[in-house]
Amino acid sequence: MNTLIELKDVNFSYEQRVVLEHIDFKLKEGEFWALIGPNGSGKSTLINIILGLLKPDRGSIKLFGDDIERFRHRELIGYVSQKSNSFNSGFPATVLEVVRSGLTRKKGLFKRFSKHDHEKAITALKVVGMENFARNNIGELSGGQQQRVFIARALAGEPKLLVMDEPTVGIDQQNVASFYSMLNRLNGEHGIAILLVTHEVDIVTELATHVACLNRSIHFHGMQSEFHRMGTEEISKWYGHPVRRVHQYEGGQMND
Numbered sequence: 001m002n003t004l005i006e007l008k009d010v011n012f013s014y015e016q017r018v019v020l021e022h023i024d025f026k027l028k029e030g031e032f033w034a035l036i037g038p039n040g041s042g043k044s045t046l047i048n049i050i051l052g053l054l055k056p057d058r059g060s061i062k063l064f065g066d067d068i069e070r071f072r073h074r075e076l077i078g079y080v081s082q083k084s085n086s087f088n089s090g091f092p093a094t095v096l097e098v099v100r101s102g103l104t105r106k107k108g109l110f111k112r113f114s115k116h117d118h119e120k121a122i123t124a125l126k127v128v129g130m131e132n133f134a135r136n137n138i139g140e141l142s143g144g145q146q147q148r149v150f151i152a153r154a155l156a157g158e159p160k161l162l163v164m165d166e167p168t169v170g171i172d173q174q175n176v177a178s179f180y181s182m183l184n185r186l187n188g189e190h191g192i193a194i195l196l197v198t199h200e201v202d203i204v205t206e207l208a209t210h211v212a213c214l215n216r217s218i219h220f221h222g223m224q225s226e227f228h229r230m231g232t233e234e235i236s237k238w239y240g241h242p243v244r245r246v247h248q249y250e251g252g253q254m255n256d
Ligand SMILES: Nc1ncnc2c1ncn2[C@@H]1O[C@H](COP(=O)(O)OP(=O)(O)OP(=O)(O)O)[C@@H](O)[C@H]1O
Pocket: 014, 019, 037, 038, 039, 040, 041, 042, 043, 044, 045, 046
């Protein structure tokens, strides 16, 4: 399995304040990682470093085997942020246009879209179950539907890795479940690796193949099954406050 993300001894501070320390992290092809941690633990900062938006003070970062400075295949990484789903009803773009805009990195902003691009966009909409909404205005859709469209936008460029920072913020509980089963399909059937930042520890650590626990440094990095074997006390210690674990089904479920 190829390694898609590899961080070694990464440190980062805002001004004088250290927020990430000695971060080692590795994600391989086909894996589904949940990145969890309390508020302010550095999750978004870590994602921004992986995306090349922030530069670490120290340490090495490799993407798809290349040093981040030399990595030229941004299209291999699709990114969906928590703020994507915030269009209001007057926003003048169709779902199809939003998804096609995911191809601009490859084509340049003012190039015309080919029939092939159109097909790619429709295929991506089918994957997320939104093909019937292609002609709708993006603002007419619910938060959950908009977020699916943003996943489709990220998928249009045919990435091998999808990075998401709390993509379910603002989505109601019922739609969250179907959103996650869609992610499961993307990972299981389409083989797309996923790195997902989440507060929904209970659902996601059941779905993900691997879990990373962050609170300034990495406190756990391993398989989902090992994570679920960890004791409540151990989890509470790094989380910074008591964490209650609810054993509802095999493997256990954790609420925080
Ligand atoms: N631009 C910034 N300048 C200064 N400090 C920042 C900046 N962005 C974040 N921080 C601080 O760095 C720490 C880590 O923030 P970060 O957003 O990475 O955490 P997080 O785990 O994603 O938090 P949350 O779960 O609340 O979204 C926090 O203490 C935050 O206040």
